[in-house]
Amino acid sequence: MNSTPDNPPTTREEHTGHHDHAAHNGHSDHVGQFRRLFWIMLALALPVVGFNEMFAHLVGYQLPDAVWVWWISPILGTLVYFWGGQPFLVGAVSEIRSRNPGMMLLIGLAITVAFIASWGASLRILDHELNFWWELALLVVIMLLGHWIEMRSLAQTTSALDSLAALLPDEADKLDGDEVVKVAPADLLVGDVVIVRPGSSVPADGKIVDGSASIDESMITGESKPVRRGTGEHVVAGTVATDSGLRVQVTAVGDDTALAGIHKLVTDAQASSSRAQRIADVAAAWLFWFALAAAAITAIVWSLFGLPDMAVVRTITVLVIACPHALGLAIPLVVSISTERAARGGVLIKDRLALESTRTVQAVLFDKTGTLTKGEPTVTAIEPAEGRDQDEVLALAAAAEADSEHPLARAIRDAATARELRPPKARDFSSSPAVGVKATVEGAVIEVGGPHLLQQRDVTEQPIASRWRAEGAIILHVMADAQVIGALRLADEIRPESRETVGALHAAGLQVVMITGDAQAVADTVAKDLGIDRVFAGVRPEDKAAKVAELMGEGKKVAMVGDGVNDAPALAQADVGIAIGAGTDVAIGSAGVILASSDPRSVLSVIELSRASYRKMKQNLWWAAGYNLISVPLAAGVLAPIGFVLPMSIGAILMSASTVVVALNAQLLRRLDLAPAHSAARFTGSGVSG
Structure with missing residues (x-):
């Protein structure tokens, strides 16, 4: 109707x-x-x-x-x-x-x-x-x-869903040859190039083809700090270029955009069933029969006492009081508000049962690469030879690697940029697979490479290299005119937030476990740095799920956190699967909770939200059901022998007051700030308990 x-x-x-x-x-x-x-x-x-x-x-x-x-x-x-x-x-x-x-x-x-x-x-x-x-x-x-x-x-x-739709601009500036035409975002096609002006929203998912800007991604990730994005990097529909203009080539439109995906995930989460909701539905059904039985007994008892008029009054009052209005509102409001709050904080709840289960988790199993670490090599140490300094060694290495597209070359160049170094110009660049690169820089032949380069030149590595190797690091030596002038230590850089995450989980009484396909030395180095309790190293992708099952077999409730295709079976195996950093499509499909950002502290936000939601559900259920169980006998007139009968009007007012109390109690969830940094601070500051 x-x-x-x-x-x-x-x-x-x-x-x-x-x-x-x-x-x-x-x-x-x-x-x-x-x-x-x-x-x-x-x-x-x-x-x-x-x-x-x-x-x-x-x-x-x-x-x-x-x-x-x-x-x-x-x-x-x-x-x-x-x-x-x-x-x-x-x-x-x-x-x-x-x-x-x-x-x-x-x-x-x-x-x-x-x-x-x-x-x-x-x-x-x-x-x-x-x-x-x-x-x-x-x-x-x-x-x-x-x-x-x-x-x-x-x-x-539903305001979060409405605000998601409102993030898209009304019009997009599309490049058509040399002209700029205004079109609706819905009319954009994959491959179109659009101009995003300073302060404007990105109309569709795409890749930056020209320019760089600080992008406000708070509506997607929950983090307020803008992120610098440049040529070749991807941007998401609805994010805002805060300081500079961009040219973006569209890679996804309509239902394929991340924004549409988030909208669907939140909608599905609000519509999905949950254990607490089923409990509320069962309670409402029982309350109906309880009310019917109470009304019948009330009518019979008052009639037997020769008071048929009072029997009608009391029966009507019982039926009014017993309405499970607050009970029906108790769980849905909490679930709706919690999923909306989660979406605003960059936590996407795909399965409400997963959210409810998170509060009981005893061990959190993190995939290492791309989750606790950035998933890409970074220069973590520089050891110059005698008579040289770190900046000189790094600048010469960056100059020699200027024309290389190898991930290690990018890491060296990024390290030089981070130190605000200006590498000199290089010429006569050449590279040799498994050996390294060579170029002429300021009249000297600069070479950067691994152990094969040292063997070819018959030179000795830096003394510190053996210790770095024991830690599982990648070691590159820098040579000038066939003489070693320094060594670079490269490793998959640990995310700064990972240390805070592990510390907060320990403060909450949870065990932290790491799983990786890397060698034991690499895994142990990361685990020692972060203070991780237990390590599974050298695990093949197909064996990750078995390790999750092993932990579960020890009687632990396990949350698995990962981001890659090879994490999907483990995510599905765990009691709670959490895909971090939006992950891959396969990982998202296997996880019950998706984190829009790559910040591992978001896991703390999920746990905190789960515990807060459960508390509200319990409070509302006790209030709603308890109110009915107490008030129905009063409405029936059990205290009539001492002169008290609950008037129908008062019963109706109290019943509606119960609904208002439940609604207001659920609204308190809106005060929960799920920004990862805030959740971490609350965990470490108070030792959040279940």
């Missing part, structure tokens, strides 16, 4: 979108519909309550003695029942047809019983004390208020 201003969503699924978040684009309309309906019903309810004989008697004022006054409550109350109660009545019918009784059926039943009893009292068929028009009107208004608050809260949880 379609929703219109006079016909809001009625079924639980249509109303909340818990099962189909594709309908979230209509949330703002639903919020408006319930808001308008609430205010209209409030305007109608005021005269219903004010001119109701029973309410006037309870409060203590006298109504005018006129016939028209008598009919105000029945006429307007009927309008409130059919118009304001329509969402609940239609929802109740839907639940009956689907044989899935729940909140809507209980509300529909309660207001229908009140409606029939009130007309019976108005027509003098039933006792005048069964005139419930004022209570009926208040119940509908309060329930509409609760639904309005709920819909508004749910609409707010």
